[in-house]
Amino acid sequence: MAGDGAGLTIIKRKKVIVGGGHHGGAWKVAYADFVTAMMAFFLLMWLLNATTEKQRKGIADYFSPTIPISKISGGGNGNFNGSSMYAEDSEAQNGSGATQARPSSEKQATGTTGSMKTDQPEEDANNDANLAAIESLFSANSGESSIDNALLEHIRTRVTDEGLIIEIFDIENASLFVGDSDEPSEKMTALLKMMAVAIGMVKNSLAISGHTSSVPIVVRRNPNWELSSDRAQRARQMLLEYGVSEKRFERISGKADRSLAVDNPMAARNRRIEITLLRSNRPKE
DSSP: OHHHHTTOOOOOOOOOOOSSSOOOSHHHHHHHHHHHHHHHHHHHHHHHHHSOHHHHHHHHHHHSOOSOSOSSSOSOOSGGGOSOSSOOSOOOOSSSOOSSSSOOTTTOOOSSOSOOOTTSOHHHHHHHHHHHHHHHHHHTTTSOOOSOHHHHTTEEEEEOSSEEEEEEEOBTTBOSBSTTSSOBOHHHHHHHHHHHHHHTTOOOOEEEEEEOOOOSSOOSSOTHHHHHHHHHHHHHHHHHHTTOOGGGEEEEEEOTTSSOSSSOTTOGGGOEEEEEEEOTTOOOO
């Protein structure tokens, strides 16, 4: 009996469970990264939709500044270059940095970067401030405006390299001219009186252009050229009557329907008068 039991072999089988076990937390990290990326993407989409072009440009300039503070000097003009590395109460100047608004010739920084404000006449600076005030007045950015909201609906402003453009345009069921003529409506008369007062705040030269919408049918002779020119001339004559000097008018033009404000060529928004307050330092043509 003992001899028989000595040759007995016992085999233990290990049970292996495939699938359904714990795989660790690596997938959680990957999922969290994905959710974070999606949140950042939708936040970016929301910001692009909720901000204006000027605000987006300001954000871009914040991360890529174009106005130099100082490239070489410490920013101060006293012993040991002052107590701060930044320019205090100073304006950016052409060159590598300066701390005084009007430095002497030996202390004037040299170079080609930055913006020189010290050479700008005080009158031009005041004019630029008045242009900004006019833009704010017509856009009602301040939240307080004495202008009737019904009139503000007909006005849009925009700043270009040429100057401040003030658009006076038709809206549905509210035309600024009587029919297809250059006879101004009562609302147009009130708008031009208001424009004359605003224009009197500055001394910039003026340019006026007339625009029309497209005609609904194909005609042999497009009447919009004469109509747009006549309306621009009528606006000039009315501004003269309201006190604007004749010497300030530099250009009067009619552009018919060749420069649309909106894609629909027959929309009322395309029927407009553009009054441009020209920059005094704009590039000459």
